[in-house]
Amino acid sequence: MTHKPRPRPDTPHFMTEERLEIQALAREFAHDVVLPLANELDPIEGQFPEWFIKQMADMGFFGILIPEEYGGLGLGVFEYCLVAEELSRAWMSVGGLLARGNGMGGGFSPEQEARLLPKVATGEYLGAFALSEAEAGSDVANIRCKASRAADGGWVINGTKMWCTFADQADYVILFARTSTDEAKRHRGISAFLVEKNRGSFPEGMSGTAVKKIGYFGWKTWDLAFDDFHLPAEALLGEEDRGFYQAVSGLEVGRAHTAARSIGLAQAALEDSIAYLKQRVQFGHPLADFQHLRFKVADMAAQIEASRALMYHVCTQIDSGARCDKEAAMVKYLAAEMAEKVTSEAVQIHGGAGYTKDFAVERHWRDARLTKIFEGSSEIQMRIISDELLGR
Numbered sequence: 001m002t003h004k005p006r007p008r009p010d011t012p013h014f015m016t017e018e019r020l021e022i023q024a025l026a027r028e029f030a031h032d033v034v035l036p037l038a039n040e041l042d043p044i045e046g047q048f049p050e051w052f053i054k055q056m057a058d059m060g061f062f063g064i065l066i067p068e069e070y071g072g073l074g075l076g077v078f079e080y081c082l083v084a085e086e087l088s089r090a091w092m093s094v095g096g097l098l099a100r101g102n103g104m105g106g107g108f109s110p111e112q113e114a115r116l117l118p119k120v121a122t123g124e125y126l127g128a129f130a131l132s133e134a135e136a137g138s139d140v141a142n143i144r145c146k147a148s149r150a151a152d153g154g155w156v157i158n159g160t161k162m163w164c165t166f167a168d169q170a171d172y173v174i175l176f177a178r179t180s181t182d183e184a185k186r187h188r189g190i191s192a193f194l195v196e197k198n199r200g201s202f203p204e205g206m207s208g209t210a211v212k213k214i215g216y217f218g219w220k221t222w223d224l225a226f227d228d229f230h231l232p233a234e235a236l237l238g239e240e241d242r243g244f245y246q247a248v249s250g251l252e253v254g255r256a257h258t259a260a261r262s263i264g265l266a267q268a269a270l271e272d273s274i275a276y277l278k279q280r281v282q283f284g285h286p287l288a289d290f291q292h293l294r295f296k297v298a299d300m301a302a303q304i305e306a307s308r309a310l311m312y313h314v315c316t317q318i319d320s321g322a323r324c325d326k327e328a329a330m331v332k333y334l335a336a337e338m339a340e341k342v343t344s345e346a347v348q349i350h351g352g353a354g355y356t357k358d359f360a361v362e363r364h365w366r367d368a369r370l371t372k373i374f375e376g377s378s379e380i381q382m383r384i385i386s387d388e389l390l391g392r
Helices: 017-044 050-058 077-090 092-102 109-122 243-249 251-279 291-320 327-357 361-371 380-388
Strands: 126-131 146-149 155-167 173-176 188-196 206-210 221-231
Touching: 017 050, 017 092, 017 126, 017 243, 077 251, 077 291, 077 380, 092 251, 092 327, 126 155, 146 173, 155 173, 155 380, 173 243, 188 243, 221 243, 251 291, 251 327, 291 327, 327 361
Parallel strands: 126 173
Antiparallel strands: 146 155, 155 221, 173 188, 206 221
């Protein structure tokens, strides 16, 4: 995103004045604060500084979904995704950082909500999610990390976790571990635990190895190991042996959020491409004069707008309480696939320049590739959609 985009005149009727204001606020913050930080830190794989996290908190971004009674904004998934899209236009990692607040998957008891959510809303208490393992990615029911009862009534955790982004900087980690085994019903016997820790370090019995990623910079992603790691009895979140249902309960929101990030990436790639086509001259003409390039831009814009419209629909469904498993899977699938194609086209439009770190399109391209993998791969989304249409 090389320039500040103008507000679109064709505003849909469901974009209320409040939503337009939130969108404009997020867009300005993304352009003025996030984009310069991305341009500085992404090339060196630097991490978000504390001042930036505090500024995110001051904007209210960590409390969008948190009720007003706990100091949040009390808004819906629609507003949450509006902000995620705008932040991701500058840097997808920041669109992901948004989810480290906003309740981080929930599961808190009423007492925990009263104690913790006010701190989540102000950015003082940010979370990470430890679900995946080497043999339990898409197959969540295959979790092997084990939680055993300790003599004092607490829990002892042994095992490993993968792909836990922000685990070092988080104030807490929601950890999923197996508390009983029933091979006939593998999804039962998994429980969720609240691991409270100091920001910037791992507690005794818990260690991490940073993953060597090709993108999604700004923070580190960790493989975690638990060696006789002790938790108190009250660390259990929700009912024992029913953590699987907690893990999958927020998938619709997660899929809409990932779609929003995908759309933000694609929108940034489109805007950067338009700016480049107007300024780059070949054969005595701006590249924007060449029809095949103009048609590329038209196709990119149409794909983005189609994905955005479906995302708005899914967000509206979620906020209304309607079930939309199929539609949420559809928007995650379509937006992620679209983002990879559009950002790849943006690199092509930039030619050799697009294959350098002098232009942000290479960052958009690297990050877009991840959207087809995390939060449920494209193949998993197609399985969900086909199961809805054809039966399991």
